[in-house]
Amino acid sequence: MSQASEHSTALTAADINNPFYYQENFITVIKWVTEFHARLLLKAELELIDRFLTLPQQPQALLIRLLLRKGPLFRVAKLSYPEIDSITASICALETDGWLTTEALLGLENLANLFTKAELAVLLDEDTAHNYSLAKHNKATFIAALSKQSGQFAAPEQVVSLGHHALFQRLRLMFFGTLRQDFSAFVTTELGHTRYEQVKLTTDTCAFQCRSDVDTYLYLDELSQNPEQACAADMLAALKSQAAQSTSLWLTRKRSRLLFDLGVKSAREQQFLVSNEAFEHSTHPAARLRLARSLERQGALENAFELACADPLNLDEEVGFERLKVRVGKKISQNYTTVVKAFSPPSFQLTLAPHDNSVEWAALEALQRLDDTSSYHYCENKLFCALFGLTFWPAIFAPIQGAFFHPFQRQPNDLYDADFYSRRREIIEQQFELLTQDPLRLLQRWDEKIGLSNPFVDWRSIDRALITLALSCINTTQLIAIFRRMLSSLYNLRRGFPDLIAFNPTASTFQLIEVKSPTDKLQDHQRAWLQFFAEQKIKASVCHILYSG
Known part of the structure; x- marks a missing residue:
């Protein structure tokens, strides 16, 4: 433990009625x-x-x-x-x-x-x-x-x-x-309007371990202030030279973001020598896909195809690489075709009269009238995200080095980084074990944490009764599978869930329904979730809306 005393959110905000x-x-x-x-x-x-x-x-x-x-x-x-x-x-x-x-x-x-x-x-x-x-x-x-x-x-x-x-x-x-x-x-x-989780902060958990870390950030920020006027090659050299001067993960992320932005700008200006190297040195989640597309644009088709054959690091890469291989493979006589045919989820049609509501609410009301055994809810991403946030609350607010800068943070700084899980593996696995032992334990956490800011829990949209209903109808094994998929790429997979969820308390079952108007189509991340649900034997379908008259 550092000699510095612990600091938590036990700081009070001023009375808003005080003019000062x-x-x-x-x-x-x-x-x-x-x-x-x-x-x-x-x-x-x-x-x-x-x-x-x-x-x-x-x-x-x-x-x-x-x-x-x-x-x-x-x-x-x-x-x-x-x-x-x-x-x-x-x-x-x-x-x-x-x-x-x-x-x-x-x-x-x-x-x-x-x-x-x-x-x-x-x-x-x-x-x-x-x-x-x-x-x-x-x-x-x-x-x-x-x-x-x-x-x-x-x-x-x-x-x-x-x-x-x-x-x-x-x-x-x-x-x-x-x-x-x-x-x-x-x-x-x-400050004063939002209640924050208390995170114990010490010099050991601080992202800034020395003054030079602050100086380095200020230098990097200065480099990024006028990218249109800066020489791309000089900026690339400066960013590369900074890589050896600090071991801070937080500064590495900052530098990677700047390298990625430099790569995008340089590729747009067709300065491909700079853009290629910038993407190669960046660990930004989109850097490899951008590089592959840039290589394709440059005519370096074999290099682009080879990069696209690498194991994808996230969902965007998986989808983007697959499409690039099909597209580029034809041009270089690889005759590559996608191995897996695009998934077609179960679907049904629902005819609605003209309405003033959103199509999701109109579909919910119609389906509820047709089915008196189930309770229908329009949750989209909010329910599963709330369950996720409650389950992994201790991991989200763990005092990991560089995750929290001050006591008033809604979420850790590295929440959507690729190493979020690996840095908290032990805590996360403990929460999986507790969920397996007693899913209703989440209700106790709800009572303890209600109103505290959490990036996954929207207290205004989700109530305790819905959490209780969900825990009584969703199989724990299936819930764990959903959470593990979310953890593989939190930034991408915190969204894409079907619009509606229907609970049958008598049978302790549930089903998911994605509502699509006549002009709406499934997006890639929605289709991927539906395919996952099919693999996990979770009932999920697409409701195609038709209008009468």
């Missing part, structure tokens, strides 16, 4: 991330955070308001918050301590982002202004005209910029584990 609630929530987050990641922060950074935390309430509130907005530049005249008595006084206090700076000169890009077309028009030279009309010309035209005058302009009114931006960016990254998420929605909405 966002300030309290922001301070809660900053204190937590500073305490938990203190070893990753420099002495100067910790001192700066202490200065921030001791700011007077009103200047601090204004600074937080600006940190929660898109910046880093702000027009002072546009700032108005009812809980802050004097914007001017707060700005003066923040400028004195270096948290804000008044910008006397603005570059054209910043000027264009801050001011309207009419406001930009007054900056034109007298000799130029008469050539442009607000009614006839758009903002881009005025910006182009201003670009011929100067590179910088005196700010038409007071504009302030945030200081110490790099520190708050670092804190945001260490808290969320990504820079794609910001504090705004989290501090003002999510």
Whole structure:
């Protein structure tokens, strides 16, 4: 166990009726991330955070308001918050301590982002202004005209910029584990409105094991900021060089995503030497299929066919490789034909009168009228996902290294990674054993966890009675088979379940029904589930809707 103390979700959100609630929530987050990641922060950074935390309430509130907005530049005249008595006084206090700076000169890009077309028009030279009309010309035209005058302009009114931006960016990254998420929605909405599972976090479970991990992420993020302007070959070389500098699984995933994005961009621009190598070095789930399709596009048909013959790593690869082999095989005289004929699931027709409901609800009502021995429910993916989430709750919220960055996460960071199962094998197998021994144990977990955020459980759509009914009618062996298939590719297989489920409590049986309107066809992932159900002797069929009149 690390020497760092354990941290859990035992943090309280501010009262939403407090006009400074966002300030309290922001301070809660900053204190937590500073305490938990203190070893990753420099002495100067910790001192700066202490200065921030001791700011007077009103200047601090204004600074937080600006940190929660898109910046880093702000027009002072546009700032108005009812809980802050004097914007001017707060700005003066923040400028004195270096948290804000008044910008006397603005570059054209910043000027264009801050001011309207009419406001930009007054900056034109007298000799130029008469050539442009607000009614006839758009903002881009005025910006182009201003670009011929100067590179910088005196700010038409007071504009302030945030200081110490790099520190708050670092804190945001260490808290969320990504820079794609910001504090705004989290501090003002999510914190206090959502109840989270308590996950014990220590330095041992933290994704950031050293400061260089944070530095590496910031570097990778900088590489990805302007992909259209970056040299693809240079970016590829930089990403490859980073591979040897960290053993962090989390950083490996980040790097693989960037390599995949680079491969997609380079292939689109026909920079195939770069795209091929980027895909080859990426472990992104779609990288191999993209590479195979790119090789086909390049005319490297033998290479594409050879790659498609590899064992598929996920459902998308299985379907995509199969189609590519059929398509490319014909061109290289392999005469490859799919070994398994496309599965045709059992089906029946149901005639409906015109209705205002969705086709699924209309079908459910009609089938319920025809069958008084069963109880029909429109669940689609929600029921089996809820059963999955309840069964594997301990695995989903296990304190695995790099899975959780902060105490307010709805799901682990690696939930949809290929190694989700392997990293939690022991816990998952324990839950399978418990499910076999006593399926109704899930009802106890329901009672214990009701309302807590879980990526698989939609508490608004599923109730305890439906869970009870499902557990009494679904054979445990069949349920385990369904869960094992889901675990093989959670991202893909958490969806695709039939629309309706019908329970017969007397016979302790159930059946699944996929509803299709006259213009709707089965998708690949739906067909794959129906084939799986047939193999498992689970009754499942397709209901084709016809309309009378």
